[in-house]
Amino acid sequence: MNAIVSICHFCELHGPSVVFCTQAFRDLLGFNVIADIETSPLENTRTGEDEEQTKDGKSDLWKYGRIHQDIVAQARNETPNETCVACRSFPHNKPGYISNDDSARVSYISSQYPLQTELYILVRQACIRSLSCEVCPGKEGPIYFGDEARGHVLSYTFFLRDVQARGFHRWYSIMVLMKDKMLLLNSWPFIVKHLKQIINNLQDSASKIYETEESVVNHRALRSAAVKMDNLRKQRVAGQPRSLCEMVGEEGVWQHLHSSFTWLLKASGLRLQERLVEGPPISSFMADCSDECGGLNIQQSYNILGSTIFHHLVHHLLIGRQVILRGNSDVIISALIKSIQPLLPKHCYRAIHFSPHYVDCASCNVLGLHSLVSIPQNVMAMKNLCVIDLIPKGETGEVSSKATPRTSSNLLSTQEVIKGDYQDPKDVQDIKDSIKNYTIKLTQEGPLPARPPQILSRIESAVSNPTLTYSTLCVYLSTIIYEWINKVKVWIHVQNAKKMLHGCPERVPSPSTLQTSNRSSSIPIIQSSSHSLAHSPVMSTFRSMSPGGLGERQQEIAHQDEKHHLLAAIGSTEWDVPLLEFWAKNFCQDSSQEMILQ
Amino acid sequence: MASYSQEEEKHYREYGPGCEIGSFPKDFVYGPDDPDQDISLIFAPDQKPKILLMGLRRSGKSSIQKVVFHKMTPNETLFLESTNKIESENISNSSFVQFKILDFPGQIDFFEPSFDSEKIFGGHGALVFVIDAQDDYMEALNRLHQTVLRAHKVNPHLRFEVFIHKVDGLSDDTKIETQRDIHQRANDELVDAGMEQIHLSFYLTSIYDHSIFEAFSKVVQKLIPQLPTLENLLNLFISNSGIEKAFLFDVLSKIYIATDSSAVDMQSYELCCEMIDVVIDISDIYGKDEGAQVPFDKESSSIIKLNNATVLYLREVSRYLALVCILREESFDKQGLIDYNFLCFRKAIQDVFDVRKVQLQQLTSSLSSPILQNSHTNGPTT
Known part of the structure; x- marks a missing residue:
C-alpha cells in the first residue's frame, strides 16, 4: 500500500511532534522490466553513491526504490533540532530500520521523519491536526480527515498512562497517510482493527509500568506534598519528557512498531487489489440492431403492445423468464419477437420466431407460437413464463374453443390451413394495419418480484419517448x-x-x-x-x-x-x-x- | 485607566453612528440596533467577544480557566493534563457577561500559515498572555513580543492583558520588582519595534488567592460596553444610600462586572467573594432544590455584620448577578432607604436588559419578513 504510517506524540515541551514513521520504497517498475536488474542503467548511475555507501557498510541494506541521498540530507536539515527524549525515536543521523521484501522488490524503512521533504511537511501538518485540532468523540479513537492537497489521513488517537506526565497520561496518535481516499476508507475496518491491537499492546505495557511505579510511591500525593514543601520547585515534579521505550518498559518497542507497521503496509496492500476483470470483448454481447428485421422496431412494438403489457413482457424477459407470444399470423409474431431483440444482450436473447410446437425455456426464452398451440400443463404449473395472446377481434371465443382440442402432433397441418385462411401482411404498414384486427391480451403470467430491475424503467422511458429516432434509441439501449x-x-x-x-x-x-x-x-x-x-x-x-x-x-x-x-x-x-x-x-x-x- | 477610556471612545466612534441608544455600541451584547444593517453579525457565532488565553506551556492557562470558571480548587490544578488543542468554552451566565474563552496549548505556534489566524484572532476580544513568574521569564517575554505584534497585525482591535502569574511563591518585594521588570522590558521591546501604540496592561495573579478573580474581572469589564452606565448607576446608588463600596458580581464566577468609581482594595473584594461563597453554600445545603444550577433566586439576600462596625449586604439583581455592598453599621440603620434605592437600581438594570430584549424581538420578527432579503452590511441607517 502506498501509505506512510507514523506515530505522533503531544510532547509536553514541544507540542505535537512526529516521533516515528514507516514508509515503503519500491523500485520503479519500468526500469526492472526493461532491463535486467544487474545491468540496468539506473544501477550504473548509482554506482558512485554505492561506493560511498559501501564505506559506511550500508549500501546493500536499502535495496529497492532508493531515493537520492541529497533529498534525504535535505529532509534532515529541515527537521527541527530541538527534540527531547519524548519526541525522538532514533538519534540524529541514524536511519532506523530497514526491511527488504525481495519478492515484491520493496524496502520498508522506518525513521523518525519521512525521508522526503514534501512528505515531511504533509506528515507534520497531519500530526498537528490529529493531536491538536481534530476531536474524536470520546477522545480516544480513529478519525478520518484530509483532502487531495494535504493527503488523506486516518488517525487513531490514544493515551498512555504515565506517572510523570501532567494529568498522568500522554497523548499519542498513529496516523496512516495516503493519497488514495477510496482505498484508505475501504481499508478502514482492517487498518483500525490492527492499529487497535498495536495500541492495546502499548497501553497494556504502559499501564503495567504505571502500576509498578505507583505501587512504590503515590505520585498524586507526592506532587501535592512537593508544592507545600517548596513552591519554587513544584513545576519540576511533573511534565518531564519521557521516551516511549521507558514508558512501556521495552527497549525494542521501535523494532516492534517497525515490524507491525511494515506488516500493516504489506498486508493492507495485498488485501484490496484493483484488477481488470477479464472477459470476452463487450461487442460480442451487444445485440446488433442496425437492421429493422421483420419491419417492426421496438418503438412500434411498444405502441402496439401498450405500456402495461410491454412492462410485464420486458420485466419477464430481463430476469430470464420465458416469454411466449401466441397468434395466428407468423409474420406479426416474428416481427414482434425480432423487435424486442435490442432489449437484451446477445447471449441472453434466444428466440424462436414462430414454432409449430412448444419449446422449453432451456433452449429459448422468447417463443412465438401459433394461437392453436397449447402449452403443456407441467410448464404452466412452473409459473415462470409469460404468455401474450394476439386474439383476432370478434372471434375471441372461437380461438379458445378451437385451441383446446388440438394437440401438438398435427400442428403442421393446421398451420397450413390457417395460412391459407389469412393474407399475410407484407410490410410495416401492413403489419400495423393488420394488428388493429387483434386484441392483445396477457393471458398467463408467473409471479414477478415486487420491484423490477432498475434497467427496466430506463428502457421504458427511452422507448416511450417519441422524440428519439430509432438509431438514437438503439445507441441508448446498447449503452444501458x-x-x-x-x-x-x-x-x-x-x-x-x-x-x-x-x-x-x-x-x-x-x-x-x-x-x-x-x-x-x-x-x-x-x-x-x-x-x-x-x-x-x-x-x-x-x-x-x-x-x-x-x-x-x-x-x-x-x-x-x-x-x-x-x-x-x-x-x-x-x-x-x-x-x-x-x-x-x-x-x-x-x-x-x-x-x-x- | 486613561487609555481605556480612549479606546472606548474609539470604539464608540466606530460603532456609534448606527446606534439609537447613544451609549451602547451595538455589536456586543445588545445586538444590532438596526436589524437591516447588521443581520450577518448576529448569526456569526464568533461575534461574542473572545478572551484568548495564551502563554508558554505550563504557565497556568488551563488552571486559570478551571479555577475561575469551573470552581476547581487550586490544588487540583496540579493534576491537569497539558492542553493539546484549543479548548473553547462559552461563558454565557448572565445576560451581561457573554463571551468565549479560548485556552491555547502553549506548545503550538498558532501563527503558522496552516492555521487560520484571521479566525482565531479576529473579532472583538482580549488576549490574555500568561507569564510564569516563578520561572525564567525571558523566553516568555520573547513569545509575548511576537504574539502581540502578530496578533496586532491580524486584528488591531484586540486588547492585550499580561498576567504575571504564580506570584504566590514570591515575596512582596520580588513581586513588585518582577512586575516592574516585565513591564519595562515588554514595553521597551514594543517601542523598539515601533509599536508604542499597543497598550499592555499588567496584573499580578495567583490562583491561590483572589488576585486571579480580580484580574479577570478587569479583563471582562473591558469587554462590557455598557460599563460606564453601570458604574454610573452604582455611583448614584451608593452616594444616595450611604454605602462605602458596592460590587456587581457575576455569582457563578465571582468576577465583578462593575463597581463604583472609588478605588478597589483587595481586602474588600475578597470579603465580598467570601460572602458570595457563604450565601451559595448555605443555600446549597438548606435551600430548596428546584433543579436550578445555582441556588440563587430573586429572594436571595444576606446581611453579615462584622465586629469592626461594618456590614456586608448582598442582594440579588438578576438570576446570575448579585449586588454586594460594604457599609458602616450606622448607615445600615436606614435599611428601608437602602432597600428602596436598591429596588430603583435593580429596575434601572432591568431596563438595560429590556432594551436588548426588545431589540432581539424586533430582530426575530423582522427576520421572517422578506424585506431583509436585500440587507446590506454597511448600508445607511433607516
Whole structure:
C-alpha cells in the first residue's frame, strides 16, 4: 500500500511532534522490466553513491526504490533540532530500520521523519491536526480527515498512562497517510482493527509500568506534598519528557512498531487489489440492431403492445423468464419477437420466431407460437413464463374453443390451413394495419418480484419517448446494456472469487511470524520472511472476512452484508439480483466456451 | 485607566453612528440596533467577544480557566493534563457577561500559515498572555513580543492583558520588582519595534488567592460596553444610600462586572467573594432544590455584620448577578432607604436588559419578513 504510517506524540515541551514513521520504497517498475536488474542503467548511475555507501557498510541494506541521498540530507536539515527524549525515536543521523521484501522488490524503512521533504511537511501538518485540532468523540479513537492537497489521513488517537506526565497520561496518535481516499476508507475496518491491537499492546505495557511505579510511591500525593514543601520547585515534579521505550518498559518497542507497521503496509496492500476483470470483448454481447428485421422496431412494438403489457413482457424477459407470444399470423409474431431483440444482450436473447410446437425455456426464452398451440400443463404449473395472446377481434371465443382440442402432433397441418385462411401482411404498414384486427391480451403470467430491475424503467422511458429516432434509441439501449454487462462481469468475478476463497481460507500471516535477524549489525535490520508474505492469497472481497469461528447465523449475516457491499459497489440494488444472475448464467457459458476456443 | 477610556471612545466612534441608544455600541451584547444593517453579525457565532488565553506551556492557562470558571480548587490544578488543542468554552451566565474563552496549548505556534489566524484572532476580544513568574521569564517575554505584534497585525482591535502569574511563591518585594521588570522590558521591546501604540496592561495573579478573580474581572469589564452606565448607576446608588463600596458580581464566577468609581482594595473584594461563597453554600445545603444550577433566586439576600462596625449586604439583581455592598453599621440603620434605592437600581438594570430584549424581538420578527432579503452590511441607517 502506498501509505506512510507514523506515530505522533503531544510532547509536553514541544507540542505535537512526529516521533516515528514507516514508509515503503519500491523500485520503479519500468526500469526492472526493461532491463535486467544487474545491468540496468539506473544501477550504473548509482554506482558512485554505492561506493560511498559501501564505506559506511550500508549500501546493500536499502535495496529497492532508493531515493537520492541529497533529498534525504535535505529532509534532515529541515527537521527541527530541538527534540527531547519524548519526541525522538532514533538519534540524529541514524536511519532506523530497514526491511527488504525481495519478492515484491520493496524496502520498508522506518525513521523518525519521512525521508522526503514534501512528505515531511504533509506528515507534520497531519500530526498537528490529529493531536491538536481534530476531536474524536470520546477522545480516544480513529478519525478520518484530509483532502487531495494535504493527503488523506486516518488517525487513531490514544493515551498512555504515565506517572510523570501532567494529568498522568500522554497523548499519542498513529496516523496512516495516503493519497488514495477510496482505498484508505475501504481499508478502514482492517487498518483500525490492527492499529487497535498495536495500541492495546502499548497501553497494556504502559499501564503495567504505571502500576509498578505507583505501587512504590503515590505520585498524586507526592506532587501535592512537593508544592507545600517548596513552591519554587513544584513545576519540576511533573511534565518531564519521557521516551516511549521507558514508558512501556521495552527497549525494542521501535523494532516492534517497525515490524507491525511494515506488516500493516504489506498486508493492507495485498488485501484490496484493483484488477481488470477479464472477459470476452463487450461487442460480442451487444445485440446488433442496425437492421429493422421483420419491419417492426421496438418503438412500434411498444405502441402496439401498450405500456402495461410491454412492462410485464420486458420485466419477464430481463430476469430470464420465458416469454411466449401466441397468434395466428407468423409474420406479426416474428416481427414482434425480432423487435424486442435490442432489449437484451446477445447471449441472453434466444428466440424462436414462430414454432409449430412448444419449446422449453432451456433452449429459448422468447417463443412465438401459433394461437392453436397449447402449452403443456407441467410448464404452466412452473409459473415462470409469460404468455401474450394476439386474439383476432370478434372471434375471441372461437380461438379458445378451437385451441383446446388440438394437440401438438398435427400442428403442421393446421398451420397450413390457417395460412391459407389469412393474407399475410407484407410490410410495416401492413403489419400495423393488420394488428388493429387483434386484441392483445396477457393471458398467463408467473409471479414477478415486487420491484423490477432498475434497467427496466430506463428502457421504458427511452422507448416511450417519441422524440428519439430509432438509431438514437438503439445507441441508448446498447449503452444501458453495455453498462450492465460490465456490472455483470464484476458480479461474476466476485462470485467466483468467493467460491475459491471458501475453498482455502488462508490469511496473511500476522507480524509475529516475521523473523528478526541480523541484530548484530551496526544498523538493526529486520528481515521479513517475505516469501510467506508475497504468496498470501488475493482477497478481493470487499470487506475483510474472518473465516471460521463464526456461527452459522453470523456467517449468514456476514454474507448478506458482503452482498450488500458488492451491490453498492457496482451501483445496483437488491432487486437487480435476478437480472444479474440471469445475465451472469448465460455469460459464464458463453465466456467459458470462448475461453476454450481461445 | 486613561487609555481605556480612549479606546472606548474609539470604539464608540466606530460603532456609534448606527446606534439609537447613544451609549451602547451595538455589536456586543445588545445586538444590532438596526436589524437591516447588521443581520450577518448576529448569526456569526464568533461575534461574542473572545478572551484568548495564551502563554508558554505550563504557565497556568488551563488552571486559570478551571479555577475561575469551573470552581476547581487550586490544588487540583496540579493534576491537569497539558492542553493539546484549543479548548473553547462559552461563558454565557448572565445576560451581561457573554463571551468565549479560548485556552491555547502553549506548545503550538498558532501563527503558522496552516492555521487560520484571521479566525482565531479576529473579532472583538482580549488576549490574555500568561507569564510564569516563578520561572525564567525571558523566553516568555520573547513569545509575548511576537504574539502581540502578530496578533496586532491580524486584528488591531484586540486588547492585550499580561498576567504575571504564580506570584504566590514570591515575596512582596520580588513581586513588585518582577512586575516592574516585565513591564519595562515588554514595553521597551514594543517601542523598539515601533509599536508604542499597543497598550499592555499588567496584573499580578495567583490562583491561590483572589488576585486571579480580580484580574479577570478587569479583563471582562473591558469587554462590557455598557460599563460606564453601570458604574454610573452604582455611583448614584451608593452616594444616595450611604454605602462605602458596592460590587456587581457575576455569582457563578465571582468576577465583578462593575463597581463604583472609588478605588478597589483587595481586602474588600475578597470579603465580598467570601460572602458570595457563604450565601451559595448555605443555600446549597438548606435551600430548596428546584433543579436550578445555582441556588440563587430573586429572594436571595444576606446581611453579615462584622465586629469592626461594618456590614456586608448582598442582594440579588438578576438570576446570575448579585449586588454586594460594604457599609458602616450606622448607615445600615436606614435599611428601608437602602432597600428602596436598591429596588430603583435593580429596575434601572432591568431596563438595560429590556432594551436588548426588545431589540432581539424586533430582530426575530423582522427576520421572517422578506424585506431583509436585500440587507446590506454597511448600508445607511433607516
